Amino acid sequence: MSVRIFSGGQRIESIPADDRGLAYGDGIFETMRAHGGELPWWDAHWQRLAHGAQRLGFPAPRQALVREQAQAMLEGGDGVLKLLVTRGSGARGYAPGVATPPTWVLSLHSLPPAPAQGLCLRWCQTRLSLQPALAGLKHCNRLEQVLARAEWNGSTGNPDPADEGLMRSTEGDVVCATAANLFVLQEGRWTTPPVDRCGVAGVCRGWLLAHADVREKRLSVTDVETAQAVFLCNAVRGILPVARLGAARTWPAHPLVAELQARLADAHPGFGRH
Amino acid sequence: MSVRIFSGGQRIESIPADDRGLAYGDGIFETMRAHGGELPWWDAHWQRLAHGAQRLGFPAPRQALVREQAQAMLEGGDGVLKLLVTRGSGARGYAPGVATPPTWVLSLHSLPPAPAQGLCLRWCQTRLSLQPALAGLKHCNRLEQVLARAEWNGSTGNPDPADEGLMRSTEGDVVCATAANLFVLQEGRWTTPPVDRCGVAGVCRGWLLAHADVREKRLSVTDVETAQAVFLCNAVRGILPVARLGAARTWPAHPLVAELQARLADAHPGFGRH
Numbered sequence: 001m002s003v004r005i006f007s008g009g010q011r012i013e014s015i016p017a018d019d020r021g022l023a024y025g026d027g028i029f030e031t032m033r034a035h036g037g038e039l040p041w042w043d044a045h046w047q048r049l050a051h052g053a054q055r056l057g058f059p060a061p062r063q064a065l066v067r068e069q070a071q072a073m074l075e076g077g078d079g080v081l082k083l084l085v086t087r088g089s090g091a092r093g094y095a096p097g098v099a100t101p102p103t104w105v106l107s108l109h110s111l112p113p114a115p116a117q118g119l120c121l122r123w124c125q126t127r128l129s130l131q132p133a134l135a136g137l138k139h140c141n142r143l144e145q146v147l148a149r150a151e152w153n154g155s156t157g158n159p160d161p162a163d164e165g166l167m168r169s170t171e172g173d174v175v176c177a178t179a180a181n182l183f184v185l186q187e188g189r190w191t192t193p194p195v196d197r198c199g200v201a202g203v204c205r206g207w208l209l210a211h212a213d214v215r216e217k218r219l220s221v222t223d224v225e226t227a228q229a230v231f232l233c234n235a236v237r238g239i240l241p242v243a244r245l246g247a248a249r250t251w252p253a254h255p256l257v258a259e260l261q262a263r264l265a266d267a268h269p270g271f272g273r274h
Numbered sequence: 275m276s277v278r279i280f281s282g283g284q285r286i287e288s289i290p291a292d293d294r295g296l297a298y299g300d301g302i303f304e305t306m307r308a309h310g311g312e313l314p315w316w317d318a319h320w321q322r323l324a325h326g327a328q329r330l331g332f333p334a335p336r337q338a339l340v341r342e343q344a345q346a347m348l349e350g351g352d353g354v355l356k357l358l359v360t361r362g363s364g365a366r367g368y369a370p371g372v373a374t375p376p377t378w379v380l381s382l383h384s385l386p387p388a389p390a391q392g393l394c395l396r397w398c399q400t401r402l403s404l405q406p407a408l409a410g411l412k413h414c415n416r417l418e419q420v421l422a423r424a425e426w427n428g429s430t431g432n433p434d435p436a437d438e439g440l441m442r443s444t445e446g447d448v449v450c451a452t453a454a455n456l457f458v459l460q461e462g463r464w465t466t467p468p469v470d471r472c473g474v475a476g477v478c479r480g481w482l483l484a485h486a487d488v489r490e491k492r493l494s495v496t497d498v499e500t501a502q503a504v505f506l507c508n509a510v511r512g513i514l515p516v517a518r519l520g521a522a523r524t525w526p527a528h529p530l531v532a533e534l535q536a537r538l539a540d541a542h543p544g545f546g547r548h
Contacts, residue, residue: 003291014288015296017277017379022289023358024416025299031366056417057424082366084297087420092305092356092383094416094423094452105291109366129403130444133421141415142298142368143330146361147407149368150331170404178368 002108004069007088008101009062019103021086024094025140027103028052029084030203033111033236035270037076041235042067044203049085052137057096058087061104073108078270080109080236084140112236115163118243118253119232122162123221124148124178127170128198136201149178164232166224166245169198173218180234181205183214184227185256190214191223203235207267212260229254238264238271276382278343281362282375283336293377295360298368299414301377302326303358304477307385307510309544311350315509316341318477323359326411331370332361335378347382352544354383354510358414386510389437392517392527393506395451397495398422398439402449402472410475423452438506440498440519443472447492454508455479457488458501459530464488465497477509481541486534503528512545513538 005012021027030045039045046063053060070081084107088100126148134141144167152162164177175193176182181202183192192209194216195201208214224230229251230242241257244250264271279286295301304319313319320337327334344355358381362374400422408415418441426436438451449467450456455476457466466483468490469475482488498504503525504516513535518524538545 001292005291015291015293017279017289017381018275019289019296020420022293022296022301022360022379023303023414024420025414026417026420027296029297056421080366086296092354092381094419095427096420096424105296107291107366126407127405129405131401131403131418133400134417139417140297140299141417143300143408143413143415144405145368146294146298146300146370147330150370153369 002073004073004106006061006104009065010101015103015105016089018089018091019086020088020090021084021103021140023090025142026056027084027086027140028056028138029082029140030138031236032081032083033268033270034074034077034079034081035268036078037071037074039070039081040268040270041203041207044206045083045235048138048201048203049083052139053085053102055137056087056139058102059099060085061102066104066106069106073106078111080111082107082109086140115240118241118251119163120161120244121177121242122152122165122246124151124165124167126151126167128167128175129170130197132197135198136195138200145178168221172220174221174224175199177232180232180237180240182219182224183208183231183233184219184224185229185254186223186227188228191217191219193217193219202233204233204238207264208233208260211263211267225249229257231257238268276347278347278380280335280378283339284375289377289379290363292363292365293360294362294364295358295377295414297364299416300330301358301360301414302330302412303356303414304412305510306355306357307542307544308348308351308353308355309542310352311345311348313344313355314542314544315477315481318480319357319509322412322475322477323357326413327359327376329411330361330413332376333373335359335376340378340380343380347380352385354385356381356383360414389514392515392525393437394435394518395516396426396436396439396520398425398441398452400425400441401444402441403444404471406471409472410469412474419452442495446494448495448498449473451506454506454511454514456493456498457482457505457507458493458498459503459528460497460501462502465491465493467491467493476507478507478512481538482507482534485537485541499523503531505531505534512542
């Protein structure tokens with residue numbers, strides 16, 4: 001893993017021990033798909049990052065410097081580039097205190113393998129709590145996702161064929177997968193849950209809302225189980241058709257999913273035809 | 275600030291850039307009051323830490339080593355010792371993956387000044403979300419507390435005399451202060467909110483539940499405002515009488531608070547009479 005760490009405009013050797021990202025998850029991140037050394041969705045990622053920093057009340061680093069460093073790390077190649085930005089160093093205690101330069105970390109990772117077929121999903125027991133003050137942000141308080149993801153293939157060592165897990169809020173509505181947004185086809189129309197109470201406003205989700213006929217509506221378990229087609233999406237893996245949910249529900253490949261995949265492949269060169 | 279960083283049993287120079295505590299707040303912490311080089315509540319802190327690590331599904335470091343290092347750092351003095359333990363290094367993604375040694379950080383801080391008089395409290399607008407899977411733990415997902423604490427004397431730069439802020443859950447019940455538990459006297463009896471849906475099971479709170487006549491019960495805003503006496507507590511500052519809440523409500527010093535302070539001073543030598 002290639003990594004560069006900065007404090008404001010200054011490159012530093014390592015994460016300060018008093019970093020508030022480490023202490024409190026007091027930060028935000030973006031995970032971007034690079035293609036041929038480019039980051040085709042840079043603007044959308046930066047917009048979400050800047051919005052998150054504003055809502056948490058700390059400055060984002062200088063965009064031009066981050067992008068220049070990102071491009072230098074990519075060296076023209078493909079991969080996944082993660083950008084983490086924290087509030088920076090701080091004294092003990094929750095008070096943000098005097099403004100310090102944000103700590104930011106760029107790390108380059110290999111592309112995940114493209115799934116050979118539709119995903120198998122499971123239901124997670126861990127629920128998402130309702131917190132409008134943080135909903136939508138890709139912030140670093142991710143223990144709910146960590147616990148949900150640990151429910152299979154995880155700490156138990158129990159083999160399980162699931163590729164992803166669907167998460168419900170504490171009120172029972174279906175929100176997303178642990179690391180992807182959820183889209184379902186109902187009566188020929190795409191629906192995705194809102195992210196106003198929990199969940200992340202995914203960049204691929206945002207692209208779909210802007211470029212396809214999608215409505216935002218809360219979904220029940222039954223809504224998902226009776227959908228005509230289901231897919232997950234995120235900015236690293238694009239659109240991922242779902243083939244199975246739990247033991248009972250299966251979906252054959254659906255032409256409307258393939259159509260969206262084709263449109264996405266035209267819009268973002270990293271997401272070639274599957 | 276004096277700091278020592280370890281990976282499992284090995285002392286290391288700095289926080290690894292791929293630490294899951296930094297990435298996801300995937301860790302827990304304890305903040306302990308040291309007195310004359312000793313940590314009088316070590317057992318209670320360690321018990322909560324071990325319980326937290328178990329619930330999050332990662333190993334705690336070896337207790338004897340942590341304690342030995344803590345004592346070496348204290349050099350017989352007073353102060354605040356913070357112990358942070360994370361799941362350690364990990365690949366990108368929420369899956370905890372293969373077990374790695376926990377990262378742990380000991381840092382020594384100066385004692386906060388003892389308040390000259392009763393605290394002035396305010397109501398925080400930021401609410402605590404309901405998450406039974408994490409409730410009670412002193413985990414590192416603390417953005418709610420950071421946002422609540424930033425409501426005054428914070429990023430706005432607005433001077434405000436409040437010493438602490440009371441937080442309600444998203445359902446409206448009063449849970450705690452941003453960095454302390456809450457006790458109120460009702461009809462001559464102490465009550466503290468349960469921490470089964472949100473909030474932290476504070477070590478000083480635990481001592482009070484074990485050594486005083488305290489019941490756990492959800493509290494409304496009116497319950498707090500009509501209480502005969504109110505105090506906050508935590509393991510660093512002990513019992514802190516409250517003198518004022520918002521603009522309207524004031525409380526004179528109450529003998530039953532002073533009595534609990536005296537008992538605490540007998541039980542924990544760091545908390546001498548105020």
